[in-house]
Amino acid sequence: MANQTIPPDAGKMSFTHEQLIQLKSEVLLDAPYASRVSFGLFLRLVMTGDTIPVLRQIDALEGRKPRSTVKEPSPFKHPPLAPFWHAHYFTSRHTLRNIGERWNIARGPGNDDLGAALNAVAEQHGHDPDVWPGALAHRVFIEGMNERTNANRLTGDWIIFAKHDGQNYYLDLARHEEAQGPIRSAALMQKLRASSAAEFPFLFPD
Template identity: 45%
Template structure:
């Protein structure tokens, strides 16, 4: 966006509270999300994004929801993002990524893929119609189900822990957290959260 067209906006405390309560649909942790995250949850410009997917994971981390279908939260191991944490949230657009992870498709496959292809060939290799249908089902549907049992991957909720509580700072995609994007991601998180939660950036 053209910086000359940007407008500075300020909110008083009651407006910020109302914004966060609306973004979290009145959840009890509303005061521990950043304004930046509140705006992301309320942004409707991406038709593939669902704030419910994020709220489900926040509810799980807060003990409101009993289970999560995604991988367990992890602390970043390396600077500059350490000591912050991330928790995956899942959207339908992440199905193909999870199928890829299950079979390691982008890196030439894994032993499970080799075994599965051998079984399909052995059992259905003489019947092309059955072979293609079964392979598709086994690769995509069952592959996704197997990955789900281990914990789905997706995009990230970035958060920190302070005084025994989680503080939810922003959302990010995997690529932002790699060695080339981590510094820029931290800068974005700091810009959106430092004023409210300075103890993560001292």
């Protein structure tokens, strides 16, 4: 698949700058920051169907809506991704990840909260086989998600953006794993250049 080439007789499309802004504005629901969303991110939204949750988070970053229930945005700490920023956005497919984070399931030892929750359900309902499975599911899944939400700790995928002259420029979407280690971080930086540098060259000075 990676070696496929574009047929020489394939049709091509081109847009003027004004047409591109208009297209982005229409798909991004007339958001006033549409011109600061890269065409690469715009295409990513079209392909993933994540437009609404991503715009909800960008609206919060722009101060157009109250702060969302995801984690606070933060800057990357190390080159090549520094000084770019990342903000989480949440969709239903991120639910299991958040439950795992709440109960520290994927991080080895230290699941004291999960152990306490299981023991509490066992003490209260362990004698009733018709009740305890539902009670356990409610405690781990429903209450676990509510606790993450109320603490504004929901995690998901990333919106990567840059700050320039008092405004945010939204570059692309990424998964956490794309920034793990120097090799992946370098590949992610190339992805950001490909999606954004043509429109926002001032964000990529070198």
